[in-house]
Each structure stands twice: as C-alpha cells, then as structure tokens.
Amino acid sequence: MxxxxxxxxxxxxxxxxxxxxxxxxxVQRETLVRSFETGAMVCARxxxxxxxxxxxxxxxxVETITAGGKSASFIGVPSGxxxxxxAVIKGELRPYDVVAIRDxxxxxxxxxxxxxxxxxxxxxxxxxxxxLNARLGHFIAMVxxxxxxxTKAQVAYCLASLFNPDxxxxxxxQLDISQEEIGRLSGVSRQIANRALHEMQDAGILRIGYxxxxxxxxxxxxEIAGGA
DNA sequence: ACATTAACGATGA
DNA sequence: TCATCGTTAATGT
Numbered sequence: 001m002x003x004x005x006x007x008x009x010x011x012x013x014x015x016x017x018x019x020x021x022x023x024x025x026x027v028q029r030e031t032l033v034r035s036f037e038t039g040a041m042v043c044a045r046x047x048x049x050x051x052x053x054x055x056x057x058x059x060x061x062v063e064t065i066t067a068g069g070k071s072a073s074f075i076g077v078p079s080g081x082x083x084x085x086x087a088v089i090k091g092e093l094r095p096y097d098v099v100a101i102r103d104x105x106x107x108x109x110x111x112x113x114x115x116x117x118x119x120x121x122x123x124x125x126x127x128x129x130x131x132l133n134a135r136l137g138h139f140i141a142m143v144x145x146x147x148x149x150x151t152k153a154q155v156a157y158c159l160a161s162l163f164n165p166d167x168x169x170x171x172x173x174q175l176d177i178s179q180e181e182i183g184r185l186s187g188v189s190r191q192i193a194n195r196a197l198h199e200m201q202d203a204g205i206l207r208i209g210y211x212x213x214x215x216x217x218x219x220x221x222x223e224i225a226g227g228a
Numbered sequence: 229a230c231a232t233t234a235a236c237g238a239t240g241a
Numbered sequence: 242t243c244a245t246c247g248t249t250a251a252t253g254t
Contacts, residue, residue: 038244151231178245189232194247210240211245 006033009056009107012080014169018123027117032108036100043098049087051108055079058104059177061185062096073184075138076101076162076177080170085128088114101181134167145225151188155196157225158186159206163215174214182213200224 010016010028019027033056036042042060043053053060060077074096077083087094088111117124138161145157159182163171183193197213200206205221207214215221
C-alpha cells in the first residue's frame with residue numbers, strides 16, 4: 001500500500017524515536033497496512049494474536065458480544081494508538097473483538113517482529129511497561145467512575161480518556177465519533193449520552209458536531225469524570 | 229428516581 | 242439516501 005503513510009505513522013509513534021536505525025528499518029519493512037470500513041471486524045475473538053495493532057487513521061473499539069447478542073465495549077482506540085499487545089505477549093487467542101467504528105487504516109506488526117523488538121530494544125520494553133501501566137490506571141479509574149453511579153461522570157470519563165494526551169499522544173481536540181459509540185463506550189444508552197453531552201456543551205466544556213466531538217476544556221472534563 | 233428500549237421526525241454529508 | 246441526532250413515551254429496576 002502507501003508506505004509513505006505508514007512511515008509517517010510509525011515516525012509519530014512515541015517508541016519509534018528510541019530505536020536504532022536498523023531496528024526502525026526492520027519495523028518499517030515488516031509492518032503491514034490494511035483499510036477497514038465502519039463496522040468491520042479488525043481482529044476476531046478466538047483467533048491467534050498474530051499482530052500488534054496500530055491505528056493509522058480512524059478509530060477502533062475493543063468489545064465482546066455475549067451469547068444473547070448484547071455487546072459490551074471496553075475501550076476506544078483513537079488514531080495514533082496501539083492496542084492488543086497483551087494477547088501478543090501472552091501468546092493467547094484474542095480475548096476480545098476489535099472493531100472499526102470509523103473507516104480506518106490499521107497497521108499490523110507481526111508477533112515475531114514485536115517480540116524481537118521487546119528482546120532487542122531496552123527503550124522499547126520500557127515504553128511498553130509504561131503503556132501497560134497506563135492502561136491499568138485507565139481501567140482502575142473506570143471502575144471508580146462506575147462506582148460513582150453517575151452516568152454523566154461515565155460519559156465524561158470516556159471522553160476524557162479518548163482525549164487524554166498522556167494515553168494517546170496523537171489525539172487532537174476533535175474526534176470523529178458518534179453519540180451511539182460514546183454511549184457504548186461509556187456503558188450508557190445513546191439517549192443518556194446525548195443528554196450528558198448537551199449538559200457539558202451548555203457548560204462550555206465541549207462542542208457537539210455531526211458525528212464528532214470537540215473538547216474545549218479537558219480539565220473540566222476530568223473534574224466531572226473524577227466525581228464532581 | 230432514573231436508566232433503558234422503542235419510536236419518530238429532522239437534519240447533515 | 243443513509244447515518245446521525247434530538248426528543249418523547251412506555252417500560253423496567
């Protein structure tokens with residue numbers, strides 16, 4: 001495909017800068033790129049974890065679907081982010097589905113490349129520990145948000161994490177995401193997500209667009225998410 | 229109380 | 242034309 005877009009994406013990945021030239025070249029050479037339309041399955045639950053997954057453009061989500069057909073979304077993955085390292089490290093089958101919630105371009109780093117990088121590059125391993133630690137913190141904060149029993153806080157936390165520059169350095173102020181998906185990721189219905197978004201828009205915290213959200217005051221968002 | 233599902237029309241791309 | 246949004250009504254916990 002377009003190796004230019006891939007190169008640009010890889011160069012923007014925070015761990016890339018600390019690699020040697022030879023390491024960077026191997027990553028560039030062995031990483032694949034594929035496009036997905038909205039709703040398409042990127043990785044299916046139960047299949048081998050053959051790749052580490054990076055979002056070049058668009059947005060993915062991680063979810064499971066129960067036997068009854070209900071889905072539970074766990075995390076949104078905006079462009080610039082990588083996901084799925086847990087299953088790759090463990091060598092297990094994919095525990096969850098990864099689905100595109102926007103038309104997306106996705107990078108696939110083969111498991112062998114990933115493991116070699118982990119062995120060969122101390123800075124990469126260090127970055128990876130930070131990544132896993134950040135994700136752990138994310139889920140702990142999510143439990144806290146759930147404990148508050150406050151749907152507005154859940155929606156705020158969902159957005160605050162998607163727009164968190166520490167978690168997702170590539171993220172901009174504005175994200176293309178529907179209210180339907182915000183609801184799914186927040187664990188509330190679309191109607192409640194809609195109401196919470198309007199309350200926050202009225203408070204000047206964000207701006208609602210058609211299929212998009214622009215955050216104006218990330219600090220205020222985090223304040224609500226933390227239980228104000 | 230407050231969230232959910234269902235349903236409807238309106239509207240943006 | 243289709244996805245998305247804004248809203249209301251009925252229902253559930």
